[in-house]
Amino acid sequence: MAKPLIIANWKANPDSAVRAVVLAKKIEQAARAAPKVEVVIAPPSPFLFSIGHILRRTKLGAQNVFWEDLGPYTGEVSWRQLKHLGVQYVIIGHSERRRYLEETDEMINKKVLATLDHGLIPVLCVGEWERSGNEIPAVVGEQLKRALKRVEPSRMKNLVVAYEPVWAISTNPGARADTPDSAFRALVYLRRLLASLCSRRAAEAVRIIYGGSVNAQNIYPFLKEGKMQGALVGGASLFPQEFAKIVVRASDT
Numbered sequence: 001m002a003k004p005l006i007i008a009n010w011k012a013n014p015d016s017a018v019r020a021v022v023l024a025k026k027i028e029q030a031a032r033a034a035p036k037v038e039v040v041i042a043p044p045s046p047f048l049f050s051i052g053h054i055l056r057r058t059k060l061g062a063q064n065v066f067w068e069d070l071g072p073y074t075g076e077v078s079w080r081q082l083k084h085l086g087v088q089y090v091i092i093g094h095s096e097r098r099r100y101l102e103e104t105d106e107m108i109n110k111k112v113l114a115t116l117d118h119g120l121i122p123v124l125c126v127g128e129w130e131r132s133g134n135e136i137p138a139v140v141g142e143q144l145k146r147a148l149k150r151v152e153p154s155r156m157k158n159l160v161v162a163y164e165p166v167w168a169i170s171t172n173p174g175a176r177a178d179t180p181d182s183a184f185r186a187l188v189y190l191r192r193l194l195a196s197l198c199s200r201r202a203a204e205a206v207r208i209i210y211g212g213s214v215n216a217q218n219i220y221p222f223l224k225e226g227k228m229q230g231a232l233v234g235g236a237s238l239f240p241q242e243f244a245k246i247v248v249r250a251s252d253t
């Protein structure tokens with residue numbers, strides 16, 4: 001079985017490379033103490049270079065990617081440049097980018113295709129804005145299907161899907177974590193949909209993780225009862241002690 005995957009998504013934090021390196025060193029220590037967990041730090045792109053140099057056990061992730069190689073694309077960072085920096089994972093389609101940068105399903109699809117084609121691991125975020133009742137809203141499936149258009153079934157095994165209900169993200173008003181039970185329903189729903197897009201076997205190989213108000217108290221139930229294969233951690237990843245506890249709890253599963 002794959003190790004639980006715990007990804008620190010720092011979003012647009014912290015304010016300086018010096019602070020970022022201090023934080024990364026603490027996370028690296030936590031990762032070294034938990035060899036049964038795969039730990040990834042996804043810092044803002046200006047810090048990728050300095051953080052990449054100090055990580056040994058922790059892998060490097062990016063929060064965005066541009067699908068073209070090199071060229072006249074002002075402000076973008078391409079997959080080739082990320083690879084040169086030692087990046088292995090790329091968060092794609094985060095709800096904050098969909099919301100504030102108007103990232104579309106079509107753009108997300110291009111990013112997924114480019115990363116898979118060039119040996120980067122996409123962490124594709126899907127999740128509904130609102131939930132009423134127990135059903136997983138159809139929009140989650142639509143996001144998944146549109147993001148994976150034209151992806152070769154043989155490439156699916158390199159994909160990570162992060163189920164991240166937007167209402168559960170800690171910075172959103174009234175946020176509360178999903179329950180492990182409902183996260184499990186989302187996992188089953190996503191896995192079935194993946195199987196319909198490729199094969200059951202390929203779908204089984206996709207790692208599905210949870211994001212939204214993850215902390216040291218709830219990580220274990222999400223992994224154990226929710227059967228999630230990891231977590232995408234926002235706010236708590238900026239607090240090294242809390243994040244270290246999340247990693248330790250994940251290694252108990």
Ligand code: 13P
Nearest residue numbers: 009169170212213234235
């Ligand atoms: P929080 O862990 O702060 O809820 O953020 C979740 C998230 O958006 C991770 O990508």
